[in-house]
Each structure stands twice: as C-alpha cells, then as structure tokens.
Amino acid sequence: MDMLKDLESLQFEYGVPEENRTWLYLQGRSRGLIIEACAHATFFCKLFYVLRQSLDENQISMCLSSGSCDLAIPDESLKVGIIGGGHLGKQLAQVLLQLVPIPADSLRISTRRPETLDELQKVGVQCFYHNSFLVKWANVIFLCCLPSQLPNICLEIQSSLEKACIVFSFTAAIPITRLKLLLNHTNILRPQYQCAGDFVNIWGTNKEIATALQDPVILRATCPYSPAGGITLNIKWLEGIFYAALNTCTTKSMYHSSVLELLNQLFLSVHFKDCGEDRASCPKFQLTDFVSKVYAKNLPQKSSFPWFDLTSVQLKETPFSQHLSKNTALQDHLTLLYCSSFGVSLIRELQVVSTGSPSQEEKRPQEPDVSSATD
Known part of the structure; x- marks a missing residue:
C-alpha cells in the first residue's frame, strides 16, 4: 500500500518546479x-x-540404469x-x-x-x-x-x-x-x-x-x-541464453542429440491452440541451428556441443541469429513461452496448450572457439 497516494503535497512531482516538469x-x-x-x-x-x-x-x-550409482550425486x-x-x-x-x-x-x-x-x-x-x-x-x-x-x-x-x-x-x-x-x-x-x-x-x-x-x-x-x-x-541477449544453456549441458558431457531433445522439451513445450492440429509445423531445434553446417558434419554422434564464448555470441552473427531472424514461428513460440512462464497469456483470445512445465519449472572433440562452431 502506498501511504502517500492521496497526499498530493507529499508527492515527488509536487516539489518539482513547473519549468522542470518536462523531465518527469x-x-x-x-x-x-x-x-x-x-x-x-x-x-x-x-x-x-x-x-x-x-x-x-x-x-x-x-x-x-548403469547400476553403479554414486550416492553423492x-x-x-x-x-x-x-x-x-x-x-x-x-x-x-x-x-x-x-x-x-x-x-x-x-x-x-x-x-x-x-x-x-x-x-x-x-x-x-x-x-x-x-x-x-x-x-x-x-x-x-x-x-x-x-x-x-x-x-x-x-x-x-x-x-x-x-x-x-x-x-x-x-x-x-x-x-x-x-x-x-x-x-x-x-x-x-x-x-x-x-x-x-x-x-x-x-x-x-x-x-x-x-x-x-x-x-x-x-x-x-x-x-x-x-x-x-x-x-x-537487444535480441542478442535471448540468443545468449540459449548458448548459455548449451554450455550448462556441455559441463555435464551430454551428447548433443540429448541436449537438443532436452531443449525442445523444456523451451518449446508451450504451444498455440492450432499447434495441436498440426504439431509437425511447430519449430524444433536442430544441430545446425547452433553450429555451422561444416562443424555439424564433422561432429561425432556421441559428442557434446563445443564450449561457446557468450561474449562473442552476443556481438557476432551466429547460426542461431540467422535461424531466429527468419523463423517467425520460433519467435512466436519463444514469446509465448516468455509470457506463460509468468502465468500470462500472450493474447487473450489465444489459448495455450502446454506439454511441459516451463513455469516451475566417447570423448568430446577438442573444443574450438565460437567462430569455428558458428561461422
């Protein structure tokens, strides 16, 4: 409760000279x-x-599943x-x-x-x-x-x-x-x-x-x-979040295929109503959304993503920059995820179907710098 709400003489604006009110x-x-x-x-x-x-x-x-569980997880x-x-x-x-x-x-x-x-x-x-x-x-x-x-x-x-x-x-x-x-x-x-x-x-x-x-x-x-x-x-910050998520998974030595599956499950889990009729049209993260086609081609199946320099991600063009700028469906889904994570519908008339809970919600190759993975 604002105790000063109805006390005009104690409001901040009251003490500001008329000539300076344009700066309020x-x-x-x-x-x-x-x-x-x-x-x-x-x-x-x-x-x-x-x-x-x-x-x-x-x-x-x-x-x-391996039968060799360490209790100190x-x-x-x-x-x-x-x-x-x-x-x-x-x-x-x-x-x-x-x-x-x-x-x-x-x-x-x-x-x-x-x-x-x-x-x-x-x-x-x-x-x-x-x-x-x-x-x-x-x-x-x-x-x-x-x-x-x-x-x-x-x-x-x-x-x-x-x-x-x-x-x-x-x-x-x-x-x-x-x-x-x-x-x-x-x-x-x-x-x-x-x-x-x-x-x-x-x-x-x-x-x-x-x-x-x-x-x-x-x-x-x-x-x-x-x-x-x-x-x-600046939308580059949003790109940085996804590359930060990849880095977090890389620290756990997760295979890139498992990482993509996890990102799809967690970050593309909220859909528009019409997605239920044609789920195939919904965006899905692919390997080449985050690394160059050349790098993806040479990346072994059982390997992790490289470590990404997030400062470079936020300053340079990346495969995800290009993918995100062209894919309006992905932009819409990420905006929907953002709003639904706060419990707010994107547009009142649109209903959301959630398939997840976003609001609670062999040896790795030598790690290259971000340019070799994203150029």
Missing part, C-alpha cells in the same frame, strides 16, 4: 528499466531452474548470488524469491552494507560482504553494482569464478568486451536496453515489481520482441 518522464523510464531488468532476470532463472533440475534427474536416471538446484544490495539488487532479490521462486537458502547477496537488507535476512537470505566467497558458491552471479565499483569487484572475484558460472551484468556503462577482460571469463550475459524518443509510461508507480509483472500490459511490454512502453531489448 525520466522517473517512469527509470522504473521501466528496473522492471525490464527484473523480468528478464526472472525469465532467465526460471529457464535455468528447470534446466538444472532436468539435468539432475537425467544424471540420477543414467546412474540407476551433486545437487543441481540453482544457486543465485547478487553482488550489490542497492535499489536494483534489493528489488531483484524480492522478485526472484516471489516469482521463480528461488528458495531463500539458494539466494545470497554480497553488499558493503548487509545491515540494510534486514527484510531479506528475516526470510532466510544470507547477506554479507564477501564477493569471492559468494562467487565460489553460486551458479549464477548478478552484477548490480555501480560502474565505478566494477573494476575492483572483478579483481576480487576473477580467480574464484568457475568456468560454468554465468555472470549476468546489469552494469550498463561497462561493455561486454571490457567485462570479459576484467573477469577473464567468457560465460557472461549482458542485456542491452534502448529507450525510444516517444516514451510511453505504462509502468505504473505504486505497485511492487513482482505485482507489476503479473499485469498483462506491463508483462507483455517486457517481452523480448515488444517495443511497447518505449524500452526495447
């Missing part, structure tokens, strides 16, 4: 950017929460770390707890002022100031710090980063190429947002962000392909 749209834009960031981080965590659970189940199944639950406990870091933590939902003991925050996060600590989130300790523990690290703080933070954590740990940066002023150098790390995702000149403030003012993301108008405006609200997302 920046307040709405700032809120829109935070909502977009929290929405995309939530979508990412939902997908990887389900992916890691499936990998865990797959490992147990293989173990039992690692827990594949998603462990999320946030560096920075300011406005964005605090909002992100609350949204992830409510909407993924990530258990409180699977979320930790490192900040210079952990005493300011009393509400999160009360629900079981560990808050402390030890960046390298956090990085050693987490599968995913969200950077929610100021650009001026980032070089020192990178210096602290780079030696503690595991190859498979995904770094998700919201520090907009630091380009991904610079971040790669600072961290000496290739498993990095960095969404880029573009604000249009004709900004439309649909983002609301009084709702908590988790509540706002249950509003169909606001949620649809955060869709990767949506220009609504005057804020757009």
Whole structure:
C-alpha cells in the first residue's frame, strides 16, 4: 500500500518546479528499466531452474540404469548470488524469491552494507560482504553494482569464478568486451536496453515489481520482441541464453542429440491452440541451428556441443541469429513461452496448450572457439 497516494503535497512531482516538469518522464523510464531488468532476470532463472533440475534427474536416471550409482550425486538446484544490495539488487532479490521462486537458502547477496537488507535476512537470505566467497558458491552471479565499483569487484572475484558460472551484468556503462577482460571469463550475459524518443509510461508507480509483472500490459511490454512502453531489448541477449544453456549441458558431457531433445522439451513445450492440429509445423531445434553446417558434419554422434564464448555470441552473427531472424514461428513460440512462464497469456483470445512445465519449472572433440562452431 502506498501511504502517500492521496497526499498530493507529499508527492515527488509536487516539489518539482513547473519549468522542470518536462523531465518527469525520466522517473517512469527509470522504473521501466528496473522492471525490464527484473523480468528478464526472472525469465532467465526460471529457464535455468528447470534446466538444472532436468539435468539432475537425467544424471540420477543414467546412474540407476548403469547400476553403479554414486550416492553423492551433486545437487543441481540453482544457486543465485547478487553482488550489490542497492535499489536494483534489493528489488531483484524480492522478485526472484516471489516469482521463480528461488528458495531463500539458494539466494545470497554480497553488499558493503548487509545491515540494510534486514527484510531479506528475516526470510532466510544470507547477506554479507564477501564477493569471492559468494562467487565460489553460486551458479549464477548478478552484477548490480555501480560502474565505478566494477573494476575492483572483478579483481576480487576473477580467480574464484568457475568456468560454468554465468555472470549476468546489469552494469550498463561497462561493455561486454571490457567485462570479459576484467573477469577473464567468457560465460557472461549482458542485456542491452534502448529507450525510444516517444516514451510511453505504462509502468505504473505504486505497485511492487513482482505485482507489476503479473499485469498483462506491463508483462507483455517486457517481452523480448515488444517495443511497447518505449524500452526495447537487444535480441542478442535471448540468443545468449540459449548458448548459455548449451554450455550448462556441455559441463555435464551430454551428447548433443540429448541436449537438443532436452531443449525442445523444456523451451518449446508451450504451444498455440492450432499447434495441436498440426504439431509437425511447430519449430524444433536442430544441430545446425547452433553450429555451422561444416562443424555439424564433422561432429561425432556421441559428442557434446563445443564450449561457446557468450561474449562473442552476443556481438557476432551466429547460426542461431540467422535461424531466429527468419523463423517467425520460433519467435512466436519463444514469446509465448516468455509470457506463460509468468502465468500470462500472450493474447487473450489465444489459448495455450502446454506439454511441459516451463513455469516451475566417447570423448568430446577438442573444443574450438565460437567462430569455428558458428561461422
């Protein structure tokens, strides 16, 4: 509840001189950017929460079928770390707890002022100031710090980063190429947002962000392909998510055929109503959607995908870029998956048929760099 809602003299706008009121749209834009960031981080965590659970189940199944099961099978639950406990870091933590939902003991925050996060600590989130300790523990690290703080933070954590740990940066002023150098790390995702000149403030003012993301108008405006609200997302980030999923599977030495089957099951599991009549027309991931035809031809059947440099994926043209840009059915299905993962229908008149649960939801060849696999 907003206690100041009906008290006009205590509203932020009341104290702004008339000549400066043209700049008030920046307040709405700032809120829109935070909502977009929290929405995309939530979508990412939902997908990887389900992916890691499936990998865990797959490992147990293989173990039992082989008859040589090791009782110390690692827990594949998603462990999320946030560096920075300011406005964005605090909002992100609350949204992830409510909407993924990530258990409180699977979320930790490192900040210079952990005493300011009393509400999160009360629900079981560990808050402390030890960046390298956090990085050693987490599968995913969200950077929610100021650009001026980032070089020192990178210096602290780079030696503690595991190859498979995904770094998700919201520090907009630091380009991904610079971040790669600072961290000496290739498993990095960095969404880029573009604000249009004709900004439309649909983002609301009084709702908590988790509540706002249950509003169909606001949620649809955060869709990767949506220009609504005057804020757009660079679609290369969406490509990066899929290559990050491939890297996660590669760390488990899964054969590429099994990986494709798993991605189809998890990420293309939500369909439009008319898909039931002609399921053959629905998109399916193929090997050549992610690697070049030449590389695919020489890839042994019983081998994993190569390790992909996510910074290159987000900066260069890839086979998936070309496939995604030409395949409107795939774009529609991914948009449908995005909305349904928040429990919102894409279009009111369309009904969704789900075949999965997206909202709970021999030796490998020498690993080439991304260019040899995707050029």
